[in-house]
Amino acid sequence: MKQKDTLKRVLDFIRPYSGYVAVILVFALISVTFTLYAPILIGEGVDLILGKGQVLFDGVLKIIVKLGFVVAATAVAQWLMNLATNHVTFCVVRDIRRKAFAHLEEVPVKYIDSNQPGEMMSRIVTDVDQFSDGLLMGFTQLFTGVVTIVGTLGFMLSIHVKITLIVVLITPVSLFVASFIAKRTFSMFKLQSETRGDMTSLVEELVGNQKLVQAFCYEKKAEERFQEVNEKLRVCGIRALFFSSITNPATRFVNGLVYTGVGIFGAFTVLNGGITVGQLSCFLNYANQYTKPFNEISGVVTELQNALACARRIFDFMDTPSVDPDPEDAAELKECDGSLELSHVYFSYLPGTSLLENINLNVKPGQRIAIVGPTGCGKTTLINLLMRFYDIDRGNIKVSGYEAGHVKRDSLRQQFGMVLQDTWLRSGTIAENIAYGRPDASREEILEAAKAAHAHSFIKRMKNGYDTVITEDGGNLSQGQKQLLCIARVMLLKPPMLILDEATSSIDTRTEIKIQQAFEKLMEGRTSFIVAHRLSTIKSADVILVMKDGNIIEQGNHKELLKENGFYAKLYESQFAVS
Known part of the structure; x- marks a missing residue:
């Protein structure tokens, strides 16, 4: 499954909550608008300070009142946005976990027998939790970050076009750095998730059989196995964390270049009378706010890489074939007289490795x-076939005159x-x-x-x-x-x-x-x-x-x-x- 396919599957789970997503966007827009309006008020306040002892206090007081309202409105909007974000995130995670567990009930016994219980538990519990953290951060910071970037550009263009162009021209460097690192961290986070699954499986195995471990003095060997997986998890975890942690310092360096460029070019513009000192302070605030989302988004991208890697493992599990459905004409076995017949039954767990061959049996009611027979001769396998935990390769099994393959599994097992x-x-x-x-x-x-x-x-x-x-x-x-x-x-x-x-x-x-x-x-x-x-x-x-x-x-x-x-x-x- 490709990364874009994984993302599409995630969006399919989010789609039922599109109304809440719209609410998140609205409150993100309100929050960002008020946040971006605050520097304008601060700039106007700076312009009311004419010099030493020359402050227009009436105007400053009005600005402080407006600023207080803006801060309060921003806080309320962010609170409501977080409520909607948490609702969407936890509902999506609930739906994924519910569907994953429902699929676990539908996978054939063959899949359960051939996979570690701890590995399946890791996908349904740990990987979904990791995905939840990434999705929550994605909603809270990605939406506000994108809206902040767009809104900041609009406000800066309204003040001075040339200075805005400096900011825009340097921005792609930050995007390139974040994209370059993100592409390389996805595979590392995927390996980290897989190794975490191995550890969960090993711990589940050793803890569940602790008496056996102690009875055979296996403690040292068990510790060595754990240390081996733990060390592997440490190495791949450090690699993933190291490369992902480079993103923020790299983008901050680019942000510093943006801020410096705005400061130098803006100072000359003030000297030439192009803008006021208050507008320059406002512009510097915007330059800082404009670059800050890139830091946050770069962090979000890293978390999303981890979340998508976990989502991929979940979806891989959910894509495993379910047990073959009962035929549409399958009978409901309500009354059973206890008769059973096996005719020329063949079965093997692995293709090319025969186990049961030409089994014939006629059982009368009661x-x-x-x-x-000796161990491994097929006794339990025969029972598995009677219960249809496995389907036969060839032959026929009849229960009370009904062909087992054309009887609903639930009614047969009852x-x-x-x-x-x-x-x-x-x-x-x-x-x-x-x-x-x-x-x-x-x-x-x-x-x-x-x-x-x-x-x-x-x-x-x-x-x-x-x-x-x-x-x-x-x-x-x-x-x-x-x-x-x-x-x-x-x-x-x-x-x-x-x-x-x-x-x-x-x-x-x-x-x-x-x-x-x-x-x-x-x-x-x-x-x-x-x-x-x-x-x-x-x-x-x-x-x-x-x-x-x-x-x-x-x-x-x-x-x-x-x-x-x-x-x-x-x-x-x-x-x-x-x-």
Whole structure:
């Protein structure tokens, strides 16, 4: 995305607030007009001082009153302009962040899996904040700066044309300097934003896994990785700041040339009677005011370079392809009997690297399907395809007679209840976490689900019971307690199909027996897919799928597979072999 395209996208977000932008321009015009009128009053006051002891006080008093009104009006106009500016800036930032987060909800799971969470967080939070600072400065100083330059030229031309020409002729030097530096700072600020994203990602990774870091004595290595990224950020930050900071001194030097030229040429003009001393003082004020916006604008340009670099990263994220929309004729899967069929299914995460090949499966309503096999054989991938987190490359999946690709994703996923090995809880009360899939559930239903999951007893022992607030990582809950809450969440939903992926891996043996009993009750009449490494938990499954290298190599119930004395039998024996 080119810089002008980025700017166009920013303007598209500003367009809905064009009314406020017009208000900003009006108040900027009023503020600048009064600011430029003040030197005229000061010049008139200077001309009323005829000499030592010769001051026309009546005239000076009237000028002071006018000057007081001008200063007050300028302050009010600037205050109102700042209010409108803040409103536009924060509304634009809100809209961008809202759209970016909405897009995050629409990107395919493949994008989430292949990008660092910290990097995405950096774009939505840090980059938008940086963009906000640049946009705010752009509105407050760019508008007033441009209006000041135009207004000052008008006032100076009304006083003396030749002196004004001196100012105008030297001005392009300041513009050239600012433009020359700005072009070179954009790439530096872009690199700085990217490095900042790397740092956010690294910090998020290390802080979120601090126990693991300490358990493996990784602190020194973690510090070295952080120092490496931090040093890279320091270097690119200093480079960007150094080149951007050159702008202001360079333009100030040019401004000094302008002021000097006006002073020398104006003094000779006063001596020749072309203008009065008061008009010269007024002109010097204008020369200073005329050049001052160039300093501000040069600073604004630098900030805008940073803001555009951040905006570019945000828009790059927002331009990533969303998940393919459901077909227009997609069916709403309201009632599901639990039947499922896979025909010649092929899938791979990376082109040219096959994973699942020619998978065929016919599941009848209410059957319990266990999936076993070594790590990396495709068990979880198969679950991802059933839920349409990923779409298959070839073949066909049917759910209750409906082709999965022609069923709305939301209605398809509502038919499944999942309990995974990795738990996830949100910030909120325990009751809210259990009712995550059914926010309208009554307290009685939540209690019933918790009791069925054997979570009720430990919840009641907590200070506030079901109203205890926990953080997203579960606060002081043990891993087993967190998993019980996730199980209770599914118990409350009672979906027609279940997916249990190592659902009891973090639970003690005694509680596991109770949970298995609860699952037995929950699975009655429901199609269930059970992914397990402990083969003792799947003996009662109707069908056991044995997977290896992306293929179903064996299929049958526990007794049948043991009789075959194949791969499953060897797995089973390896777990229960007596040394």
